[in-house]
Amino acid sequence: MNTTWTVLFVVFGVLVAIAAHSLVSLTLASRRPKSFPPGPPTVPILGNLPQLPTTKSFVKFRELGRQYGPLVGLKLGPQNMVILNDYKAVLDLFDRRGNIYSSRPDNHIANDILFQNQVHALFTPYGDKWRQLRRIIQELLRTSAVDKLVPLQTAESTQTLYHLLHDPNRWYDHIRRYSMAVMLASIFGLRGASFDSPRVKTLWDITEQNTAINELGATPPVDIFPFLKLLPDFLSPWRIWARNIRKDYRKWLFGLVRESREHSARPDAPDCFLGQMFRGQEKNGLDDEGIAYVGSSLLEAGTDTTASTILSFLLAMVTYPSCLRKCQDEVDARCGTLRSPSIDDLDHFPYIRACMDETLRWRPVAAGGIPHTLTQDDHYEGYFFPKGTMFFANTWSIHRSQEFARPDDFIPERFLKNKFGIDQKASGDADIHPTQDGGDGRRIHYVFGAGRRICSGQRMAEHSLMINLAKLVWAFNFTAPPNTTIDTSIETGYEGGFLVNPKKFPVDITPRSSAHAEVIEREMKDFTPFLDTFGK
Numbered sequence: 040m041n042t043t044w045t046v047l048f049v050v051f052g053v054l055v056a057i058a059a060h061s062l063v064s065l066t067l068a069s070r071r072p073k074s075f076p077p078g079p080p081t082v083p084i085l086g087n088l089p090q091l092p093t094t095k096s097f098v099k100f101r102e103l104g105r106q107y108g109p110l111v112g113l114k115l116g117p118q119n120m121v122i123l124n125d126y127k128a129v130l131d132l133f134d135r136r137g138n139i140y141s142s143r144p145d146n147h148i149a150n151d152i153l154f155q156n157q158v159h160a161l162f163t164p165y166g167d168k169w170r171q172l173r174r175i176i177q178e179l180l181r182t183s184a185v186d187k188l189v190p191l192q193t194a195e196s197t198q199t200l201y202h203l204l205h206d207p208n209r210w211y212d213h214i215r216r217y218s219m220a221v222m223l224a225s226i227f228g229l230r231g232a233s234f235d236s237p238r239v240k241t242l243w244d245i246t247e248q249n250t251a252i253n254e255l256g257a258t259p260p261v262d263i264f265p266f267l268k269l270l271p272d273f274l275s276p277w278r279i280w281a282r283n284i285r286k287d288y289r290k291w292l293f294g295l296v297r298e299s300r301e302h303s304a305r306p307d308a309p310d311c312f313l314g315q316m317f318r319g320q321e322k323n324g325l326d327d328e329g330i331a332y333v334g335s336s337l338l339e340a341g342t343d344t345t346a347s348t349i350l351s352f353l354l355a356m357v358t359y360p361s362c363l364r365k366c367q368d369e370v371d372a373r374c375g376t377l378r379s380p381s382i383d384d385l386d387h388f389p390y391i392r393a394c395m396d397e398t399l400r401w402r403p404v405a406a407g408g409i410p411h412t413l414t415q416d417d418h419y420e421g422y423f424f425p426k427g428t429m430f431f432a433n434t435w436s437i438h439r440s441q442e443f444a445r446p447d448d449f450i451p452e453r454f455l456k457n458k459f460g461i462d463q464k465a466s467g468d469a470d471i472h473p474t475q476d477g478g479d480g481r482r483i484h485y486v487f488g489a490g491r492r493i494c495s496g497q498r499m500a501e502h503s504l505m506i507n508l509a510k511l512v513w514a515f516n517f518t519a520p521p522n523t524t525i526d527t528s529i530e531t532g533y534e535g536g537f538l539v540n541p542k543k544f545p546v547d548i549t550p551r552s553s554a555h556a557e558v559i560e561r562e563m564k565d566f567t568p569f570l571d572t573f574g575k
């Protein structure tokens with residue numbers, strides 16, 4: 040054998056050895072670790088990946104919970120994953136051991152392409168950068184600041200009634216406009232007057248793109264098999280997709296910041312989160328780009344979530360007309376036909392509040408939860424979780440536990456009569472949600488997550504929900520058109536994705552009387568000068 044052949048032979052041998060070693064390592068790593076929670080059998084290299092659906096995986100996780108118990112251990116290739124199907128484990132781990140259960144999983148697409156340099160609060164791993172962002176966001180969303188947004192939420196909700204009165208067929212867009220407009224105005228000080236305004240439309244497109252690329256299965260599992268990151272662009276269309284989203288996103292975001300700064304020079308311009316962050320730059324330590332991204336991450340966090348919940352409420356009202364009637368009795372007793380409900384009325388609406396809680400329980404928008412990652416090895420109830428294990432608090436299962444009779448039905452009364460009962464607490468207390476738990480640390484629901492990463496915008500979201508729910512039922516009847524069926528199923532009646540949204544369903548929306556219509560016209564007129572301060 041000459042020297043060339045010997046070299047080729049050795050190189051070939053080394054490559055085969057590396058490949059064999061990688062295969063053996065990947066195969067071993069795809070097995071469930073010792074003392075890990077039970078789950079379905081794994082297959083070599085892929086672990087449980089072939090058994091998991093690419094959309095609405097929370098439904099499958101619930102099934103697995105019934106089979107294996109409240110804690111289900113899964114393997115996504117070498118990645119350890121645990122599904123928490125009951126509140127007790129979430130309370131014990133996310134809430135009580137928050138110092139080690141509060142990071143986020145590696146997310147190459149979000150953290151290395153879309154939002155480089157840890158600028159997005161939702162995706163940033165636990166650490167100093169996240170603490171800095173969280174501090175700034177908590178300051179922006181502190182109780183006194185959020186309460187100052189109520190007039191804006193009330194005015195935009197009135198705008199929605201006005202849109203529904205004049206153009207009921209586009210109800211789906213009007214509701215989505217509401218949440219976008221409130222976020223645009225509070226963060227950037229800018230108006231989103233109609234769903235077709237370029238500002239609102241572009242925003243939905245961008246949000247939808249971001250949601251789509253973050254959906255499980257939309258891109259190859261690059262975080263699970265990091266060698267996929269090394270493939271060239273022509274074999275990685277997902278990378279080009281992500282880069283294009285980043286390009287469009289930055290163009291849109293910095294355009295919005297420019298507009299916001301120009302608008303804020305007007306003498307009557309309202310204050311906004313962006314302005315507050317720019318003024319506090321010395322203290323908050325963010326550069327201009329960092330401030331822009333805090334703005335956009337809040338916008339994304341608050342838009343789809345709020346709109347989807349209001350849409351689910353309407354779906355419930357159409358499907359359960361007796362609940363709608365009870366809501367209407369409640370608002371009528373206090374407001375009559377001379378005015379629509381205002382913030383001061385909300386504490387007198389325990390039934391509507393129960394409907395809000397039941398909507399959040401029945402159709403939680405982040406139904407599978409947002410993953411938390413463990414930052415050091417831990418033991419719990421005889422199980423061992425290695426550092427880096429990813430945890431999902433499966434809200435879908437938690438909200439369907441034995442505590443809730445007939446969990447698939449919409450029954451607001453359960454929030455009046457159970458241990459979270461709000462009827463007695465709702466008598467004149469200024470706080471919209473007087474209690475966060477039923478006495479043992481258990482949260483009313485897990486739709487806002489838990490632990491140190493819990494949603495920062497809960498109070499703002501609940502204000503939006505209560506104001507809209509009360510005004511909508513006061514103003515309109517929502518009925519299923521004759522001979523139609525309403526699909527409330529989470530599997531067929533809802534869009535999948537990172538967040539779930541009801542699909543457009545058949546509904547007739549009619550004002551309850553001419554007196555109600557007149558009030559909407561009048562109140563819209565009253566709010567117009569205020570709304571105009573945010574521009575056109």
Ligand code: HEM
Pocket residue numbers: 160161162173176180336337340341342344345348404405408409410411486487488489490491492493494495496497499500
């Ligand atoms: C119905 C409306 C909303 C729902 C259901 C919702 C739900 C959630 C959930 C499930 C999380 C993840 C929690 C976890 O990891 O345990 C989250 C995080 C977050 N939410 Fe919300 N949210 C809503 C509205 C809002 C609004 C209006 C804002 C802002 C004004 C907001 C700001 C945030 C932020 C900044 C985070 C990131 C927290 C972090 O990772 O540190 N959310 N939200």
